[in-house]
Amino acid sequence: MKKITVNTSTKYDVLVGKGLLEQCGELISTVVRSRKCAVVTDDIVDKLYGEETTSALEKSGFSVAKFVVPNGETSKSHEQLIKIYNFLSENDITRSDFIIVLGGGVVGDLTGFCAASYLRGIDYVQIPTTLLAQVDSSVGGKTAVNIDAGKNLVGAFKQPVMVIADTDVLSTLSDEIFADGMGEVVKYGMIRSKSLFQKLCSENAHNILEDIITECISIKRDVVEADEHDTGERMILNFGHTFGHAIEKYLGYGQISHGKAVSIGMYMITNAAEKQGLVQAGTTQELKKCLEINSLPYTLDISAQDIYSLSIEDKKRTSDTIRIILCTDVGECEIKTLKLDEYRKFLENV
Numbered sequence: 001m002k003k004i005t006v007n008t009s010t011k012y013d014v015l016v017g018k019g020l021l022e023q024c025g026e027l028i029s030t031v032v033r034s035r036k037c038a039v040v041t042d043d044i045v046d047k048l049y050g051e052e053t054t055s056a057l058e059k060s061g062f063s064v065a066k067f068v069v070p071n072g073e074t075s076k077s078h079e080q081l082i083k084i085y086n087f088l089s090e091n092d093i094t095r096s097d098f099i100i101v102l103g104g105g106v107v108g109d110l111t112g113f114c115a116a117s118y119l120r121g122i123d124y125v126q127i128p129t130t131l132l133a134q135v136d137s138s139v140g141g142k143t144a145v146n147i148d149a150g151k152n153l154v155g156a157f158k159q160p161v162m163v164i165a166d167t168d169v170l171s172t173l174s175d176e177i178f179a180d181g182m183g184e185v186v187k188y189g190m191i192r193s194k195s196l197f198q199k200l201c202s203e204n205a206h207n208i209l210e211d212i213i214t215e216c217i218s219i220k221r222d223v224v225e226a227d228e229h230d231t232g233e234r235m236i237l238n239f240g241h242t243f244g245h246a247i248e249k250y251l252g253y254g255q256i257s258h259g260k261a262v263s264i265g266m267y268m269i270t271n272a273a274e275k276q277g278l279v280q281a282g283t284t285q286e287l288k289k290c291l292e293i294n295s296l297p298y299t300l301d302i303s304a305q306d307i308y309s310l311s312i313e314d315k316k317r318t319s320d321t322i323r324i325i326l327c328t329d330v331g332e333c334e335i336k337t338l339k340l341d342e343y344r345k346f347l348e349n350v
Contacts, residue, residue: 131181
């Protein structure tokens, strides 16, 4: 087992290794006082790991109430949020108790926001069950739900008290969902680690999972510690996301996975930037090769106008500017602020 400590407003450990799910009760008991908790999961994960998780918790003396949401992006809504609030109240979950998130990014974002807001905030533990959640969304404290106007527009910063990333649970992922997580893994290589990027182009990710997950988390840890509330450096974690979120909305939430939308977004923004001499020549081709090797898409038939109109609703926009993330070379990135008319001109090269 590997341990990465995150020193933010709440200090916590991220544990990565095999067989951790069956130890979750013992591990969690080291960071919480209450022996009463609610587990929130989705209907697919529940069938795979719900019973094992509940059993491990009960063996360590925890009383467990479980709430199951439908799988998929559409569950990241106020409707499901209210249902969880009511469930917690009905099961007498108090401010001294805690919530466990068992699932992928959707359940993590939804339940994390619930933990941030229910009773003005209670503790929660992340047990991510997808590659995407293990390398990215379970760490760093960003929580949110979607609204009609866009993705993740209503949320809060709320750090977990522990993250337990059991690599064994990734064995049940379909090839498609595994590839979805690789979209975020490639992002980390692009923004901060040329050596990681090169591994992704030359080795089978399944054979080096623990190393990949640990490196991605370590990169995110360093960035989040420097900028917990996303006002500066942390924005680099959104490489590919401004276009990616626009693509998700364009196609309809749930019609394309987050990681695949981000992979398209990374390629499109890098391609546009390279055409304008803003990144090292050949970077787009290197990225394309890496995406193809890891079964990720890189193109979509979407107009520059659609990208513009949907992406200016992104959180990175101010009143008359938008900040975009460019990887000037593999492993190097920068935050670039454009006026909206400059951004429209930039998009002519998409």
